[in-house]
Amino acid sequence: MKTHTKLELQTFRATVTSEVREGTFSIVPLDTKSAGYNDMMIVHTQKTEFQFENKTPATVESIREGIEIEVTTNGIMTMSLPPQINPLAIKILQPKxxxxxxxxxxxxxxxxxxxxxxxxxxxxxxxxxxxxxxxxxxxxxxxxxxxxxxxxxxxxxxxxxxxxxxxxxxxxxxxxxx
Incomplete structure (x- = not known):
């Protein structure tokens, strides 16, 4: 009999610290206690949902170095340094x-x-x-x-x-x- 562990979704805010290259970009979580690491690599997939804070659809092209985002992930990350995550959703927090x-x-x-x-x-x-x-x-x-x-x-x-x-x-x- 197989048992499955239910993964809890985690959401945290981060600052983008690199440009998007080959489907990846770097972030620094704003609260390292909730995210667990000082920096991470985002590896987005076709299933990653991008949207702006006002709920309008966005694309990976909307990601720019220096902007703040809210990342929702299932908590799974690689054991590499920096750790890599595949986010389920990325909300682009619109600066004023x-x-x-x-x-x-x-x-x-x-x-x-x-x-x-x-x-x-x-x-x-x-x-x-x-x-x-x-x-x-x-x-x-x-x-x-x-x-x-x-x-x-x-x-x-x-x-x-x-x-x-x-x-x-x-x-x-x-x-x-x-």
Whole structure:
């Protein structure tokens, strides 16, 4: 009679410390007590689920050195140094990149001119896309793109990813109208 040990899922946060190469990348767990090691090698498979913190699908191409992730694993790892794990899921924790801007034009996207404060994106203009973006007015209430007017002052949060086009384009995660 065979007996099977039930594996418990483990989830921990980590910082990515290398670029993705040949399906692997290095991490340093933020809490070494829960993860057990100072550094680990992630070996992802086709079964590894990637998603952003807001539950939108992601890919391994979204992994960048320096970002924080949440790793879910079944606890199995190699006995090598550094240990290697095959994660079941990787959640990309979105950093809070943000900048202030003045609205130049509102259509299905928002064309803005970043001001001098905050983390300034490259270029004098930025196109802001808003598919699943929370837009908050000065009273803290949720509003829609129709409530944004030319010359409004905005605080725009995004995931740090920006196109190399001119003007650059971003997908906002949150917009606050000042």
């Amino acid at each position: 990149f943000k900048f202030e801007a003045n609205v130049l034009e509102v259509t299905e996207v928002i064309r803005v001119a970043p001001t001098e404060t905050g983390e300034m994106p490259v270029g004098p203009e930025v196109i802001v896309r808003i598919s699943e973006t929370s837009i908050i007015n000065g009273d803290g209430k949720l509003v829609t793109i129709k409530d944004i007017k030319n010359n409004d002052e905005l605080i725009i949060e995004y995931n740090g990813m920006m196109t190399r086009s001119f003007p650059p384009q971003i997908n906002a995660t949150k917009i606050s109208i000042k």
